Amino acid sequence: MTRFLVLTVLALLAAACSREHAHETPAEQAIEYRHSLYHVISWNVHAMNDMVEQKASFDSSKFARNAERVAYLVPMLPEGFTPDSYLAGKTDAKPEIWKNREDFDAKLKKFATDSAALAELAKNSTLEQLTPAFKELKGDCKSCHDKYRAED
């Protein structure tokens, strides 16, 4: 029985893996990679946001864990914006990113610095002390999206 289960799981995994990457170009893989990161970042930012807006009660260890995850993930974003990864219709990344690469990279760098600062602060702070650093981080989302992300 156990052996059967193991074999079934392995077969399912193999099928999932081969289907997933069967017809993807490197550009599509890069788009999928950055989308995945943004989704996980977003999940954790929303959880912190609920605490900041007092829709959820403040749990300092949960907040610290969310902040730490974001700080860990953000530095992985730059490699997802590969030079050839602008495909109309499949990405909301504007071509302006590649025209103003230095400015875009500076925004990603600020995002990384701000997320690291929040994670450090979150180790030992009250919600009141954390709020300005959290707002700074949220400001990074908007300031980059306004310029470099196409409207849905």
Ligand code: HEC
């Ligand atoms: C330096 C620029 C930049 C910053 C900072 C940034 N984003 Fe984005 N974000 C983008 C771009 C560009 C896209 C479009 C990516 C694509 O479609 O390929 C995007 C897309 C997304 C998506 C949609 C992903 C998808 O599957 O379509 C989510 C969710 C997201 N960002 C959340 C956030 C949150 C939350 C923050 C702040 C905590 C943030 N982003 C900060 C540039 C940024």
